Amino acid sequence: MRVRLQATVLSLVALLVFGLGVPLALSVAGSAGQTLFLDRLTDTARFASLAQRPLIQGQPDLIAAELRRYAEVYGIAVAVLNQDGRPTVTSGTVPGAVRLDLADTRVAGQVQSALAGRHSEPGPTLVPWDEGTLVLAEPVLIDGDVRGVVVTESPTAQARQEVMLWWVLIATVGMIAFCLALLVALPLVRWILRPVRRLDEATGSLVEAVVSGREVDRVGEESGPAELQQLGRSFDMMAASVGEALAAQRAFVADASHQLRNPLTALKLRLVNLEGHVDTEAEEHREAAVAEADRLNQVLDGLLSMARAEASAGELVAVDVDTVVAERAADWNVVAVAREVSLDVEGSTDGVRALAPPRGLEAVLDALLDNALKFTGAGTSVCVRTSTVDEKVRLTVRDHGPGLRAEELERATDRFWRSTAHQNVAGSGLGLSIVAEIVARSGGSLKLDLPAGGGLRITVELPAANS
Template sequence: MVLVLLGLGVPLALSLSGSAYQQLSLDRLTLTARLASLGQRALLDGTEGELAATLDRYREVYGFTAALVDQDGRPRAQTADPVALTEPPVREGVNAALSGREPLPSGTFWPWQTGPLVLAEPVLVDGEVRGAVVTVSPVDGLRGHVLFLWALVAAGGLAALALAVLLSLPVVRWILRPVDRLERSAEQMVATATAGAPYVPVAEESGPPELRRLARSFDEMATTVSEVLAAQRAFVADASHQLRNPLTALYVRLTSLDGAVSEDAADDYAASVEEARRLNDVLEELLTLAKTEASAATPVPTDITAALEDRVDAWHAVAASRDIELLAEIEPGLVAVAVPRAIETVLDALLDNAVKFTAGSGSTVELTARREGERVVLAVRDTGPGLAPEELARATDRFWRSPRHQNVTGSGLGLAIVHRVVAKSGGHVRLDLPAGGGLRVTVEFPAQPA
C-alpha cells in the first residue's frame, strides 16, 4: 500500500506543482507581452515616463517589478522598486530577449526554490529588436500554494494508508490466528509432554487452508510424540515394577544362604548378593525416575527449612557410620515453590552421592541452604575425587558414570533424578569444581513471593 501510494502520490504532487507554476508563468507571460507592446510605443514616442507610471500600477496590482531596456541593455523605464539588472538570472533573460528569443519558463517548480520568476520579452519595431521588457515575479505565494497542495496529497495518502491498515487488520488476524496458536502450542508442547499431560490439539476451522493443514499436521506429530513418551514411561515403570518383586525375592533367597555356602564358592556368593542388591537399587531408581517424569503434580509452596532439617537428621547417622562429618548451614524460614516431596528426593540423592564419593575417614560433606533474591539455593559439596571439567555437562545424563568411579557402587541415575525433579519445579541444577577438590552440586528453586 505504501508503494502504491508513493507511485500515485509523487506524480500527483509533481503534476500539481507543475500546473501551479505553469499557471503563474502563463499569467506573467501575458503581462510581459502586454508590457512589451507598451514598451514599443514608448520607444517610438519617447514616452518612457508614462510607461514607468504604468509599470508601477502593474506592480501594485500583480506584485512584480519590471523594467524596459534599450537594445544596449540600458534601462529606459522601470518600477519605483528598480529591477536588479546585474543579477545573473535577470541579465541572462535580458540578453536572451535582446537576441530575439522568446521567454521559455521551466515547467517544474520545487517549494525550496528561492529565486524569482524572471521573464524577458523582446520589443520589436519593424521586425527589429529595439529593446526588451523584463519582469521579476517573487514566488513566495506560489511556494505556499504548492506546499498546501502537497500537504493535501500527503494527508490523503496517510488517510488511505490508515484506512487500508484498519481494513486489513481483520484479514491479518484471520490469517495469523492458526500461526499464533501453533506458536503457543509449540512453546507448551515440551512441558506438556515431559509432564505426562495429554496433548491438546490446536487445529481449528478458521484461517487459510494451508495453515489449517499445517495445524493438523502439527497436531498429529505432537500427539504421536506424546503417545511415544507416555508409552516409554509406562514401559519403564511397568518393567521396573514387574522385575522388582522377583529380584527382591532373589535377593532374600541369596542372603538366606549366608553360612550355607562352601568356602570355595564364597567369593561367587558374595558377588551374586552384591549384584542382586545393585539390580534392586537400579530398579528402585528407575521407578523413582519414571514416577517423576509421569507425575503431573503442580509446584506448591514448600517449607524448605523443615524438610532439610528432617533429612539431615536422618543422614547424620549414615555419615557418622562412615566416619564422615555432615556440616549443615540452613537458613531459617526458607519457603520455595516445588513439586511435592521434591526437596526430600533431591537431598537424598545428593547426600547419597556425597557420602558415597567422599574419600577417607574424617572427611566432611557440606550442606548450605539460603535465599538469594527470588531463588532458594541449596548446595551440597563433598571432598571426593570430583569430576573432570569436561565431564560436568554429562553428569546429569541417565546411566552416565565417570570412568574414575567405576569401582564405586551406583547406577548413574541419582543426578538424572535430581535434574528432572528440579526442572519440574521450575528450577535448575549447576555443577562446579570448588577450590580444594571435590564436587559441588547447586540446586535453585523459585522462592515463594513475599
C-alpha cells in the same frame, strides 16, 4: 516481530504516499508555472507587435495609455526599449503594480537575450517559498530586424498561493491515506501474527505439559494466512506425537521396573536357598549371582524413582526445608554411625519454605546422603548445610571421599554414568540423575564442585515459596 512487521508495512505505505505525492506536487507546481508563463508570454508578444508602429514613427505615446491601463488592471509592469536598450515608453509607476527595475540583472539578461533575437524560455519551477517575479522579454521585429524589446515583470504571488493550496490538499490527502493504511495495517498484522503468537504460547507450555503428563494445548488456529494455519496443524501433530512417545516411554520404564521386580525377587530367593547345596567351587559363582541380583534391584529402584520424579513435574508444593533436613538426617544418621562417619547439619533457613514436587526434597536428600556416605571413609564427616540466598533456598551436601576429576563433573548427572575410579562401589549411577531431574522440574539449579581439602560438594538451589 509485530512491531517490525507493522513498521515494515507502514514504511512501505509511507514510501508509496511520498513517492506519489511528491511527483504530483511538483507536477502541479510545474503546470501552474507553465500556465503563468504562457499567459504572460502571450501578452508580451502582443505588446511587441503593438510596439512596431510607435518605434517606426517615433511616436511612443501611441502605446503609452494601453501599457498604463494594462499595469493598472493586472499589476504587471511593461516597458518598451529601443534597439540600444534604452527605454522608449513604460507603464509608469502604478499603485499595486510591480516596479520594473531595468538595472536588475535578471531584467538586463532577458533584454540582452531579446536584443539578440531570442525568445523567452520558461524559468524554474514555481514554488511557494520563492517570492521572485516573472520577467519576460520579447524582441520587436520589423522586416526581420530587431528594432526594440518589450519587457514585462509579473507578480507571482497569486500563482504561488494556488500552488500552496494544491500542496496542502495533496499533503492532507496523503495523510488521510496514510492514516487509513494504518487503520488497515494494524488489524492485518494482528491477523497475520495471531497464529504465530499461539504457536509461541503453545511452544512455551509444550515442555511443561509433556513432562508432567498433561495433554498438550492445541494451537487450533483457524485464522491467519493459510501457510501459518498449516504450520499450526503440523505443530499440533508434532506435540501430540511427542507427548504420546514420552508417555509411552514413562509407562514402559515404570511397568518394566515393576514387572521385573517379582521375578528378580524370586530369583534372589532361589539363589539364597541354594546356600549350602552347591559344591565349594560353585559357591563363589552363587554369591556373585546374589550380588548381581542386588545390583539389579538397585537399578530397578532407581528407575522407579526416576519415573516418579518425571511424573511429578509441574506439581510444586511448599516444603519446610529445616524440618525435612532434620528428619532425613536423623534417618541417615544410623547409616553414618554404622560406617563410623559423622553426619553434621549446619545453618538454617529460618522457616523459609522451598518449592519442590511432592516428596521431591526428601528424594533429593536421600540421593545426596546415600551418595556421600557411600564414598566417605570411616573417621571423616558429611556436612549438610542450609541457607537462603536471593529468594532461593540453598542446600549443600559435602563429603570427604575421593571426589571426582574436574573433567568428570559435567557428566556426573548423566544416567547410569559411573566414574572409572568408582566401578567397585555399589550403585546404579542414577542417584544424581534423579536429583538433577527433580531440581530441574522445581525451577532450581544443581552445581558440583571440588572443595579444598578433598571430597565432593553438591549445591542445590530451589525457589523459595512466596509467603
